[in-house]
Amino acid sequence: MTADSRLIVPLDLPTVDEARDMVERLGxxxxxxxxxxxxxxxxxxGLAAELKAQGKSVFLDWKxxxxxxxxxxxxxxxxxxGCDLLTVHAEPQVMRAAVLARGGSDLKILAVTVLTSLTDxxxxxxxxxxxxxxxxxxxxxxxxxxxxxxxxxxxxxxxLAREIAGPDFLVVTPGVxxxxxxxxxxxxxxxxxxxxxxxxSHLVCGRPITAANDPREAALKVIAEMxxx
Ligand code: C5P
Numbered sequence: 001m002t003a004d005s006r007l008i009v010p011l012d013l014p015t016v017d018e019a020r021d022m023v024e025r026l027g028x029x030x031x032x033x034x035x036x037x038x039x040x041x042x043x044x045x046g047l048a049a050e051l052k053a054q055g056k057s058v059f060l061d062w063k064x065x066x067x068x069x070x071x072x073x074x075x076x077x078x079x080x081x082g083c084d085l086l087t088v089h090a091e092p093q094v095m096r097a098a099v100l101a102r103g104g105s106d107l108k109i110l111a112v113t114v115l116t117s118l119t120d121x122x123x124x125x126x127x128x129x130x131x132x133x134x135x136x137x138x139x140x141x142x143x144x145x146x147x148x149x150x151x152x153x154x155x156x157x158x159x160l161a162r163e164i165a166g167p168d169f170l171v172v173t174p175g176v177x178x179x180x181x182x183x184x185x186x187x188x189x190x191x192x193x194x195x196x197x198x199x200x201s202h203l204v205c206g207r208p209i210t211a212a213n214d215p216r217e218a219a220l221k222v223i224a225e226m227x228x229x
Pocket of ligand 1: 010012036115116117152154174175176184186204205206207208
């Protein structure tokens with residue numbers, strides 16, 4: 001069995017050396033990696049370049065949120081570095097700047113609609129008039145208007161994103177847990193099969209794979225579960 005390009009493994013490890021070691025252990029079972037902010041501070045871009053040189057795809061989960069000019073300059077550098085996916089917050093100014101910067105490059109922009117850690121009460125406290133689900137829906141529509149390539153969405157909102165945005169939109173879902181693994185802190189998890197059936201185009205599945213005794217075997221089990229969908 002070979003890698004499924006719809007499976008993204010987050011390298012949520014404390015150091016680049018440990019991340020590199022995990023990539024080596026996973027070998028040809030995984031072709032797509034997510035690099036988050038923790039590794040950015042300790043050599044994440046160097047690791048991204050190494051992964052690209054090995055023929056892997058790279059998702060930079062940096063959730064950019066700044067004035068348009070800064071987002072545009074940052075996204076342009078990342079597009080030139082050959083990265084494949086970049087997250088930005090789903091504010092129209094931010095999304096438009098990132099889309100402008102990626103131009104005709106291979107970099108795809110993903111909008112983070114509403115952080116899944118935010119409840120309706122949190123949004124109210126922040127001054128929003130919408131609850132989480134309404135704000136997610138509004139921001140999916142705005143992402144489409146801005147020309148963004150997709151959204152990050154919990155498996156429970158994947159169907160909504162797919163319904164609003166149609167078949168070509170990327171819907172990347174974290175919170176993926178095979179039935180045989182611990183839920184960890186993912187309160188609203190779904191199995192790989194359920195997430196794909198709900199409309200996800202890509203799954204982010206971390207600790208069930210990276211914390212397993214045999215990460216490669218765990219990755220292959222997840223891929224086997226995805227195979228039918
Ligand atoms: O180990 P686990 O599968 O829970 O990792 C999920 C990854 O997806 C982590 O890198 C986490 O930061 C990220 N993520 C998430 N929920 C979101 C957005 C991102 O779990 N709403």
